[in-house]
Amino acid sequence: MIHASFSGRLVMLGFGSIGQGVLPLILRHIDMPRDRITIVTAEPRGREIAAEYGIRFVQQPVTRENYKDVLVPELRRGDFLLNLSVDVSSVALIALCQEIGALYLDTCIEPWAGGYTDPSLTPSQRSNYALRESARALRDGVKGRPTAVLTHGANPGLVSHLVKEALLNLARDLELDVVVPTDREGWAALAERLGVKVIHIAERDTQVADRPKARGEFVNTWSIDGFVGEGCQPAELGWGTHEKALPPDGNRHEFGCDAAIWLARPGASTRVRSWTPLEGPFHGFLITHNEAISLADYYTVRDAAGAVRYRPTAHYAYHPCDDAVLSVHEIAGKNWEMQPQKRLMMEEITSGIDELGVLLMGHEKGAYWYGSRLSIEQARALAPHNNATSLQVTAAVLAGLVWAIENPRAGIVEADEIDHARCMEIMRPYLGEVVGEYSDWTPLQDREQLFPEELDRQDPWQFKNFRVV
């Protein structure tokens, strides 16, 4: 089904797992001539797939020095820059597109190469919080600026829409009299009314291959560079108003919206307890993500004096595929020195699902998980060149593209700020089973059976109870 037609040119920057996976969806759902699409990417990777679809393929790494030279000839007013690369500054590209008048979408706010681990920067400066602030600083308040959709993949992206549907489901199941909010204040008021204290992005990827991870190899179901980059950033979380005390290694940023804190350690070494319906309780990595900050910021309620009255804690609790858990264990053992080999699992996957959703906790019904369960078999049946993980992302990229084409003058926006119903409608056919499940799980369940632990038994939803120490 065609969702939109597009008469401009589309430049896809980067053609890795997400680029390759989204191309068939674009061709299937957006009516536009193939010869208007150009791929600009750093490596030969994916060249044969571009050729399969008859798409122009330019192998040209983009850098701080050459990005204007490379991109300006490809982009005019009304064209579209779809950034699915790593190592290219999203903020530089957004500024360029705003200047040119081109539309823009990315799935995460990337710094220039090395920015995630630049030792000359403070952890706060290397954070997603800082990256998000720098992107938002480009908003100039002028109405009708070209649309730039920030961080619209699965997470960040899809999960913001899932939070909205989950809030509405919760209101329905609690038989509250609620009308669908139409603005930020309305959504934040709903979250407060429902008493949501904590939101996890709770993900369990069970995809496996029959080829074991080799020593010295980082294996994952999506970008290895992307995962290692964000895994080495400080752990970050939106910091809720119910939290009694900052963690011992927790820090506030000294600038910006103040919705989030950072921990003085890599997210890939920070484990938290979480829960999904199929996996049950598990340990996930508290990897920093834009949505942890944007959700906490979006769902903030202030009193008349402007002081924060309500805000949920929000963060990622990521159980990547088993081979990635092993890869993280290995790289941690080498003090985050990257393995010599990378393998993005695709054809060799034999089974598994990506169970990705939002876990809303602390309300009257305890915990509510709402999300997508997509198996590798379903993903393969639904779209070529995807696995279960990438399809959840590429469906969201498609939805963001369509929304931007339909709303070309919306300025710089995050997932929380765009029409969740329209996006869900476009994504839903690619998400497998979209399920909601309640649970009486709390992070205090089955604790202290063998050893005493430092817990807050009064409030199960304190971050210290989730954290694995």
Place this chain on the structure above:
Amino acid sequence: MIHASFSGRLVMLGFGSIGQGVLPLILRHIDMPRDRITIVTAEPRGREIAAEYGIRFVQQPVTRENYKDVLVPELRRGDFLLNLSVDVSSVALIALCQEIGALYLDTCIEPWAGGYTDPSLTPSQRSNYALRESARALRDGVKGRPTAVLTHGANPGLVSHLVKEALLNLARDLELDVVVPTDREGWAALAERLGVKVIHIAERDTQVADRPKARGEFVNTWSIDGFVGEGCQPAELGWGTHEKALPPDGNRHEFGCDAAIWLARPGASTRVRSWTPLEGPFHGFLITHNEAISLADYYTVRDAAGAVRYRPTAHYAYHPCDDAVLSVHEIAGKNWEMQPQKRLMMEEITSGIDELGVLLMGHEKGAYWYGSRLSIEQARALAPHNNATSLQVTAAVLAGLVWAIENPRAGIVEADEIDHARCMEIMRPYLGEVVGEYSDWTPLQDREQLFPEELDRQDPWQFKNFRVV
């Protein structure tokens, strides 16, 4: 080659990976009639292997209530009880053998079923320290008591002999004028003279299969019950005299030799930095083991007044096979509730080695690893019914058996107390490559690149530097 002949009866209690693996070695190296061997075990597992060798197989779980009834009819003075079971109290069996006049050997000091995780016991009471004290309490000082060899597998076991060879190699390479010590005092004095501050049992098992670990399955290359049991005990380590401060969660026992401390957490959740020649730096689990305590105790030097002047820190730094790392991650996520399925990897292993040795640190040459590198291919070529992990254990069981047969009136002894040269001679053909390698690795290497850490930069060999937090 026949190492010894034995005219008594041999009862093998338990016939899992170690029992099945050692049987062919016993038949190959100990001259005794097959009809004098009886296997007593809890399950049908291994019945066909017993049949293959024509060995009597009795399926009978042994319990606190029935152990005398089951074993007394099978054991007379001069017979041998080889305990390779789980869930049966080693101390009860040792006492029984001492009473009967039978020889005895085990590879770890087991409590009765549930003893490792009995919540009515304090962590100190559930420790290997307490189990070791209770076994040593059976020593009555009377000369000529029947030999009972405690904890003589790979580790504990083999590694005590490796420490002695490593100390001699180190003395040789430092061109010290040293005669091979003949008693505990001599060995301890040598370790002190060499300045060994820390001894790791540093192990990296790289065995993998082409069948991925399933969800809800604990996979390992040796006893799953054994590993989970010890992994849920408190982390324990021999506590050296160079250590400046007890860890925040560290505790001394209020009884016994005082050579070791325990941490108020399961060893399977406690990671430490270590190093092996093939793996390089890695994170291992600080799983409690008898040798951590026995080495610290054995290598203690006291001043004239009896006060401890020198003692090394000693502990395990275990990187089990990758599937076991995942299994530990999974069970930790379920608060140590055992997975419904267990799989002991054997035939399905496709490649890998067990790199098992001792890492002596803090001396003039920095770090010295000395140990066995045994591949799955080598193990299969050397002995049936073994993988690389089990063969390192079963070779040590064989050596201990032979030594006990040769020394039937030595009383209750640990690996540190028996003839390392004789044992090494018997084991060596089964250990693959036995290698020593020096390294300038310290746990401070490559630290604090991204985040400040709490380190002791003055003394790299402080436990706090090894610990992963």
